[in-house]
Structures are given as C-alpha cells and as structure tokens.
Amino acid sequence: MRVLVAVKRVIDYNARVRVKPDKSGVDLKNVKMGMNPFCEIAVEEAVKLKEGGSASEVVAVTIGPKAAGDTLRTALAMGADRGVHVLEDGEVQPLAVAKLLAALTRREEATLCMLGKQAIDDDSNQTGQGLAGLLGWPQATFASKVVVDREAGRASVTREVDGGLETLSLKLPAVITADLRLNEPRYATLPNIMKAKKKKVDTVTAQELGVDITPRLKLVKVEEPAKRQAGVMLSSVKELVDRLRNEAKVI
C-alpha cells in the first residue's frame, strides 16, 4: 500500500504574524517558516503505518515555490521514502491543491492519502475533503486514531467530535486528515537529515499534471484584529454588579 502524504510550508507556529500595510495579506518576509504542524502529524502517522507494516511506501508531496523544498526534506528526514514537489510560485487555493493532489494520487497509484486537517496559515480546512470528493473516495477528517487492516482493505478512524469520540470504518482507498492528538511527531535525527538528501524528489508543475490552478477566490483584504482596551480588576462582586448596572447598563 502506497501512502501519499501532503505537506505544506507555512509561517512558523511561533512566529509573530504581521499584516502587510496595504492589507493584501500577511508579511512573510524574514519570517520563520516551517512545516504545518498538522502536516507533521500526517507524516508521522504515514511513517508509523510503514514501520508497522501496513504501508509499503510513503510519498511526500508539497506544492509551492522552491523554498517549499525544505519542507519536503523535513518530511523525508522524518521517514518518507521519496518526494514530489509541485513547483508553483503563485497562489494555489485549496481546490487547486486538491486537484493537484488528486492528479498525483492517480499517477502514484496511492491507496491512502494522509493530510493535516488544516493548515495554520489560511485555516481553510477544505483540501482533504475536496480531494476525497474529486477522487470519489471515502474520507475521515480530524482523525485522532488510525488503524489500518490491510487484509480487509479497511481503515478504522477515530475522530474527536463535540460530544466525544466517533469511530468510522472506511473502505480503502481513502483520504484521512490528521487532528492534533493523533500522535506526537518525531524529531528527525541528524543522520536521517543527511540521508534525506539522497532520497529522490521529483519536480513537476501543475501544467505538466494538466491541472488548472487559476484562483477562483479573490482575497479582498486581511486585517489585524482590533486592539482592545485592557480590562479592569474589581474588588468585589458588589462593585461588579454596580458597574454593570450603572456604567455598562447591561443589567
């Protein structure tokens, strides 16, 4: 079973997000970038599936500019077997990403697609769902536990839902998106980082894959949340009631 795992290069989860003065987006100049944390979890799970004997090969895919090659290398250092880099400098929206991944899934004859549930930059939470739709495959999103039964050709996926845990049984091939508590991604070791360099990475373009990635959505503007005034400390419940009644006039 071949697992395709998608990884996205995003602004580091610790980095301070600054909106560009012209409100056209987030300023990514001189900002630390790294693999989307949910993608790391997806890679970890795919590598675990391989280590556990359920998967035979893990192919990591990234879509983005040349710099996204770093993210692919991180996935290879974590244990993916080879990489595919869809080289695109411009904006690639979730639907286009899903289409590109669908094309690659077919080309690579993958049986399982592992993705993060969302990327922490746009928080779109659409790609996995879109991919499953395009492929006509079953999907399990927000996975917190994945068990693959290779013989039966099925995957059992536990999801964290508001009321508790939900377990789905999917027929493979399928798409699974990773939630936070699925696993704790490993650190790549120094020797594996060096070995990653020797792993094969194919570079393709959307055009070569025959996918139209023209943006369908137009970004109107990006703004920082309004700054609010600091709160005040009140000394007693009495004072609180008084203020709410006479000052805020909400009771």
Next chain:
Amino acid sequence: MDHSPKGEPTTCNSTQGWSPGVVIVTSFCSWHLGFIRDLEEWKDLLETLRLAGKELLSQGVHPVVLNCPHRIQWTDSNETWAEAQLNSLRYNRLLTEFAQQPPWRLLNLHALMAACGNECNKDRVHARPPVYDAAVQPDDLSHSEDFSLSDDTLEFKRMADAFARQELAPNGAAWDAGHIFPLDTIRAAAGLGFGAMYVPEDVGGSGLSRLDAAVVFEELSYGDVPVTAYLSIHNMVAGVIDRYGTPQQREMYLPRMATAEVLASYCLTEPGSGSDAASLKTTAKRDGDDYVLTGSKAFISGGSVSDLYLVMARTGAPGPKGISAFLVEKGAPGLSFGKREEKLGWNAQPTTAVIMDGVRVPARARVGVEGQGFAIAMAALDGGRVNIGACSLGGAAFCLDAAARHARERRQFGRPLADFQATQFRLADMATALHASRLAVRHAARALDAGAPQATMACAMAKRLATDACYDLTNDALQLLGGYGYLKEYPVERYMRDLRVHSILEGTNEIMRVIISRELERLGGV
C-alpha cells in the same frame, strides 16, 4: 491565591436574545489561561467564582460562564506545544463541569461575540510583564541569518531549535533550581544524533562538521546552557577517542557514547594547576601491562555522573612532554569523587573533584603514545572552545530576545521601553555583539574543519570574544528588564549565571590572550 487578572472581561453592548439580568463573566479562552499555571490554580479560581456566583444570584443577577472553545492556542505556562493542547482541553472540561451546576450557566463565547459583532481577541491583561518563553515565542532579533550555511546545516539548525524550545527551554528553570542532571533528556538528545556529532558514522556518530556542531550547540543552548555545555564536553571527549584512539577504543566506546549510554568527562585541571595545566601532578606509573594512576583532578564537569573519564597524567618528566592521556572507567577500584561543588550557575550538571588513589588501568587504556597527552588535551580544547563559545551564543540570543520582547511590552512614561532611544541603542549594540561573536565562532569552526594553520588562534579569539561579549549581553538584558530581570521568574538571570563561567573554563580568557599572542608570533602576524 494570587488575584492578578485571569482573563479579560468581555462586555457586550447588545443583550440580544438574552433575558435581562444576565452577567457575562469573562472569557476563558486558553489565550487567557496562560495566567493559570496549573490545574490546581484553575480549580481554586473556579471555587472563587462559584462563591461569587452565589453572591451574584442573591443580588438578582444570573451568572453565566462564557466559554471560548479555542483549544489550539498557546498558553504561557512552561509546557510543550502538545501539553498545552491537552491542558487546554482539560481546563475546558473542568469549566464545563463547573458550569453545569448552579448557580452558573455555560454559554459559548464565540457565538455570543459573533452576535455582538465582536471576535475573540488574544490581547491579554497583564499584572506583571510577561515572561519571555522560548517554547512558544519567536526569536525576532537574535537571528542574524548566515546565508553561507548549507541547506544541510540549516536543517540541523531547525531540528536543534525545535528540540531546544520544546524539550530544554521548558525545563531549564527546574533543573537549575533542583540541581537536576537530566539524564533522560541527554539520552533523548543523543537519540537524535547529538551525542557524537563530529564522529563518523561507522561507530554510530553523526558525521557532522565542526561548523554544523557549532550551529547545533548554539541552538540547543538557547533552550538550556548547562545541559548543552555538558553535551559539548561529552562530544569533545568522543572527538578525542575518534581522532587519537585505537580501533579497539573507538569500537569499545564510541557507539555507546553516541547514544549517551556512556557519558564522558574531561579531566585536566587539578587543585594546584589550572591555567598552568602543564604543571599537573597526577601520576601514571607503568607497572607491567598496567598503569597505576594517583592524584586528584578538580572542577570536573560531570564528575560522579559520567561513566568514562579522560585523564591527563604524568608518565615522564615535568612539563608538557611528560604527560599522557588515559581512559578511566567509573567503578575502577581507587576512583572516587569529591562533593558536588556549590556553584553560581551550571547547576544542571555536577562539578566534582575526581580522586585517583592507585587506580589501575591496562596499558591499552592509554590514548595516543606516551608523552602525547598534553598535545591531545590542547587539541581537544581548540574544538571545546568553539563549542563553549557556541553555548554562549545561544544563551545570549535567548537574553536578547527576552529583552527585546520586554522592551516592546513594558510601558513606562506612557510608552513602551522600546520607544526610548537609549533602549534602541542598547538593543542595537547587543545584536551587533551577538552577530560579531557568532561570526567569530563559526569562522573558528570552519578553520578547524579546514585544518587551517590559524585554527588554534581562531578558536582562542572566538572563545575570548564570544564568551565575554555574550556574558555582557546577558547583563545588559538583565538591566533592560529592570527589577524583573533580577527575579528568578524571568530566566535572564539564570542565563547570566550560566554564561559567567564560560570566560573561566576551557582556558580562562586571560589564557586565551596568552595563546593569541603566542600564535600571532608563531604565524608571523606581528
């Protein structure tokens, strides 16, 4: 219980869809939970609220808990990313349970805020200036990116940075306060390849260059200085065994040193010989196929916890040529350790005397030939100085980031400290000092990799410059934090204490000047 603000009161002008008389209490978004350090404190807070709720009800006001379901956010407490997620889930559960019992009612904050045209906001109310937390905050200032680093080196750097922030930084304060030597963390670090970095892969090493290692040590020490410094000494001894050891010694020790199953210390200094190391008195007397070692070593980092001791001892005449190097295993009869020294810093690793009273080792425990010991010890220190310089860089980088953040957030005279030109100039000087130190350290590492004739001088210069400048930087950072800098709650003082010794050990900075002058003479530079 500390009654500093735990959350930002949210007032809502529209009470649309709500019966009058409802009080909106506060948003318990995990952005705000940063003020609550543990579940116990959280329970305390809920108990206070429960009592307040009763009082409110008695005044005809219905108390309501507003719960922000944000979970995937950070808290300010000392926890890893994953822990933060789990904890915020636990906090939310406790709150939900609490709000299911009268007098409180639970409402979803986001829904209400949306109804009021507002949105969840991560700006927080602070009783004290926030503590810079490397595990969760970016390093905006300390990174003067070296564009000459290879992709590989950058990848090692990223990984070391993640490890430092997630595994070291959250624990540094506790290790310091409790004088804890964190063996598990050191083994975890070795599991990633940090145990024998510049040892080849045939014996389990990582096969990195000195430059790579310097970059890694810098990143690691951002999270914790003494643990990284201990690793650097362990790596130094591994380097000696690799370079000067017999094939048997390499096989016997290096694979286990790479995994940190065997930890190593370097023993040169004696009570009577510090800077004048060549005057050491410990003797190794040949006795048939063995040597018998007698004497004592002082100030040994890792003394009593390390498994293997590289001991310099006299086998011949006085002076440097009469010294040989030996590998002594812990447990050898006659080997004992002094008390753990009480120190200003470096508390996460013990420093003890190593006492040898007729310790018998086989001749094959000698490293190199007889009389080569001092040369080996000095060559090891060239690399050691790059490493210790790198450890200073990481500590200073942390303090620079902490100071810069503090300057932005702390307001006096109606504006952030960062608005005063004096602050800006100080930060500019700190960043410049760090940058210059970093260049010197990386250049010295490159000189070692290249086997350049200037390597010894470059290492001495880098160590002298970086350790002094970085210590001064930590002191400047402390000054910028004002009184808070003096408190242990703010980690700058710990980094300052930890960095102080770097100007003393692996050759004092005065001895660095002695070496630099000697090398200048030798190289015909003056």
